[in-house]
Amino acid sequence: DQQVKQNSPSLSVQEGRISILNCDYTNSMFDYFLWYKKYPAEGPTFLISISSIKDKNEDGRFTVFLNKSAKHLSLHIVPSQPGDSAVYFCAASSLGGTYKYIFGTGTRLKVLA
Amino acid sequence: DVKVTQSSRYLVKRTGEKVFLECVQDMDHENMFWYRQDPGLGLRLIYFSYDVKMKEKGDIPEGYSVSREKKERFSLILESASTNQTSMYLCASQTGRTVGKEQYFGPGTRLTVT
Numbered sequence: 001d002q003q004v005k006q007n008s009p010s011l012s013v014q015e016g017r018i019s020i021l022n023c024d025y026t027n028s029m030f031d032y033f034l035w036y037k038k039y040p041a042e043g044p045t046f047l048i049s050i051s052s053i054k055d056k057n058e059d060g061r062f063t064v065f066l067n068k069s070a071k072h073l074s075l076h077i078v079p080s081q082p083g084d085s086a087v088y089f090c091a092a093s094s095l096g097g098t099y100k101y102i103f104g105t106g107t108r109l110k111v112l113a
Numbered sequence: 114d115v116k117v118t119q120s121s122r123y124l125v126k127r128t129g130e131k132v133f134l135e136c137v138q139d140m141d142h143e144n145m146f147w148y149r150q151d152p153g154l155g156l157r158l159i160y161f162s163y164d165v166k167m168k169e170k171g172d173i174p175e176g177y178s179v180s181r182e183k184k185e186r187f188s189l190i191l192e193s194a195s196t197n198q199t200s201m202y203l204c205a206s207q208t209g210r211t212v213g214k215e216q217y218f219g220p221g222t223r224l225t226v227t
Binding site: 004006009034036041042043044045046049089091099100101103104105106 | 117122144148153154155156157158161163171203205207209215216217218219220221223
């Protein structure tokens, strides 16, 4: 049972345009969400997070939006750069529970120069 | 800067061998995790530890065990490697002092079991 889903395995975007990566979750107990970026042959690196008391969090070119009623979050990258080409994982956690994250299956983003 | 290191980047083992994967973190983190990453399946949690000598099963613990004798070191053990354990193994650490903090990952070990 996949509690965190990333339904698009891959996405291609032109340099300078917006990249939108989506993530859906099923467990209403999740109240903290993170995005990680992973380059080949490297470990994932933390990108941005959001707690359920917010619906938006912004850090430079990266913005995460949370729609609790739809159990959906998205990561916007504006403008997209070739160095953003990587696999992006969303992860969910319950702050009142354990420190465990549940990760999605990942979306491979390719930014075309 | 948090540093998480893993003992090997690439490892090739034969079916039935005992395999040790080591992870060391230098940030005095309480929590440590072992994941495996497979295409189309994302990162799946194998085991985690909140403290020295403490361990808890993750989502896919079968065929694995762990050891945490020192705070900075968390080992993953494959008692008898099988071909379906061929995967990328990722270790992570996290402070346990505040909830909601990110996990820091090592570079990964690509294990091939033949």
